[in-house]
Amino acid sequence: MKRKSYITLSLVLLLGAGSVLSGCSSKEAGATGEQVITVGTQNDYPPFAFADENNELTGYDVEVVKAVDEKLDGYTFEFTAVPWDSMFLALESNKIQAIADQVAKTPERQGKYLFTDESYFAAETVIAVKSGRKDIQTIKDLEGKKIGALAGDSYTLLLEEYNKKAAKPIDLKYSESGNPSEILQDVQNGRIDAYVNDPIMIDAVLEKNDLDVEIVGQPLVNDDMGIVLKKGEQGEELKALIDPILEELKQDGTLAELSKKWTGGEYIPE
Structure with missing residues (x-):
């Protein structure tokens, strides 16, 4: 098992950069004989991926990848912060070679990108509204209302798909900042009616910012x-190596331990 340190970057706008900056130089990485894989994740999506008080990326998704890396020879994973709306473009342009950022396995994404067969987290999708609001409980109740959205995430894709058949379309208000905490502040302040996302992330943001918002209804x-992973020979090779390690981390209890540490529960797929 290899030992290593992870040096994490502050936010880098990858698409505007000529090359990917990483926590150590390619020359240093080359001295280890291992190939560097740059992993993109957000810096504002607690408790899964966020910048801590030292401006280092941490969270459940980051620690899962680090646990994989500890068992994987021949490669070194380094992390860089990427805005959600740039994440897949960065992967397609090879500025990053992997994403660990609570990405759901939708059919559309699986047609474009390479996913590990093994999943590392089982997530729910819920509705958050201003505390005390009673008129929203289900997705149908969102029809005709203003709902915060992040372009391209699985929660927004769900609502966009619903709109194709809705009697009255949901009025999706796409965030320019791409920051879930700002969207939840808009819910509290009445600028939008609701937000659809993961309950664990929502609860973490509500607690940190003391927002008067609550989760309603059923998932x-x-x-x-x-x-x-990026499609291609390297992605296929990495997938073949990562899948059995994720299965091992599931079976030996590592994923459950990390899930309890970061989320308070064991949200591990069957």
């Missing part, structure tokens, strides 16, 4: 999250 759907 809309359940999703399994996987590590996303």
Whole structure:
């Protein structure tokens, strides 16, 4: 088992950069004989991926990848913060080679990108509204109302798909900042009616910012999250190596332990 340190970056706008900056130089990585894989994740999506008080990326998704890396020879994973709306473009342009950012395995994404067969988190999708509001409990109750959205995430895709058949479309208000905490502040302040996302992230943001917002109704759907890789020979090789390690981490209790540490519960797929 290899030992290593992870040096994490502050936010890098990858698409505007000529090359990917990483926590150590390619020359240093080359001295280890291992190939560097740059993993993109957000810096504002607690408790899964966020920048801590030292501006280092941490959270459940980051620690899962680090646990995989500890068992994987021949490669070194380094992390860089990428805005959600740039994440897949960065992967397609090879500025990053993997994503660990609570990415649900939707059919559309699986057609474009390479996912690990093994999932590392079982997520729910819920509705958050201003505390005390009673008129919203289900996805149908969102029809005609203003709902915060992040372009391209699985929660927004769910609502966009619903709109194709809705009697009255949901009025999706796409966030320019791409920051879930700002969307939840808009819910509290009445600028939008609701937000649809993961309950664990929502609860973490509400607690941190002391927002007067609550989760209502029953979960809309359940999703399994996987590590996303760039299609191609390298991605296929990594997938073949990562899948058995994720299975091992599931069977030996590592994933459950990390899930309890970061989320308070064991949200591990069957």
